[in-house]
Amino acid sequence: MTSRRRPSHPPGVPRRRRWGTGSVVPPATPGASWGIRYHDATGSRRSESGFPSRLLAQQALDARRTDVARQRIGLPGDASRLPTLATLADEWFPRRIASHRNGRKEDRVWRRHLAPVVGPLRAPDLDLAVVRRYVEGKRAAGLSPGTVRGHVRLLSSLWEDLAERPRETGATGTNPCKGMPRSLRQQIRPDHDPRLTPYVEQLAGVRAIFQALPEPIRTGYAVGALAGLRT
DSSP states (O other): OOOOOOOOOOTTSOOOOOTTSOEEEOOSSTTOOEEEEEEOTTSOEEEEEEESSHHHHHHHHHHHHHHHHHHHTTOOOOGGGSOBHHHHHHHHHHHHHHHOTTHHHHHHHIIIIIHHHHTTSBGGGOOHHHHHHHHHHHHHTTOOHHHHHHHHHHHHHHHHHHHTSHHHHOOOSSOTTSSOOHHHHGGGSOSOOTTTSOOOOSHHHHHHHHHHSOTTHHHHHHHHHHTTOOO
């Protein structure tokens, strides 16, 4: 029984390159730089140049082909080429400030607390371990559970916005700020229980407290209570 062999490629005839694989472009003149040509995920032709050797040009072409393949199946490309969370936050907060009453306060919270820790990261690097380290670090620094809880909520809002543009931002998968384990949720559970905190329910109570306080404290209390200020 003889086995069939595919006919060998005729010698001297260049092999036909499969469409879409890209190509390395040799320099036009000796000593010039190499280039590459390829098609992106939309089918548009792309070209790059400036590579000092054929090896580097081939490596760059392989990297671009990998990015295109990932984009075609809905995954982000090379994570090192994605913008950092600090860059994405700078684009997000102007829209946040325009649509949310506390946007300016959230911007200050981001710049003071979150940006130094998670700003240099990229979206694929933000996972549950990063959130845990942030929570534990801020709690060790003396911040209250409710305050840290607000920070995590702000980071979650930023992630939800980035997840709407996964190819641009790399925010794929589940929100790392949601579905946290119980051990982590307990660390940011507010320690204030309104059921256990006494408060003045009626105006008669305000009058009684006013009469019991000395001047000028009673005047300050009355202004705060009747004007709706935090006493």
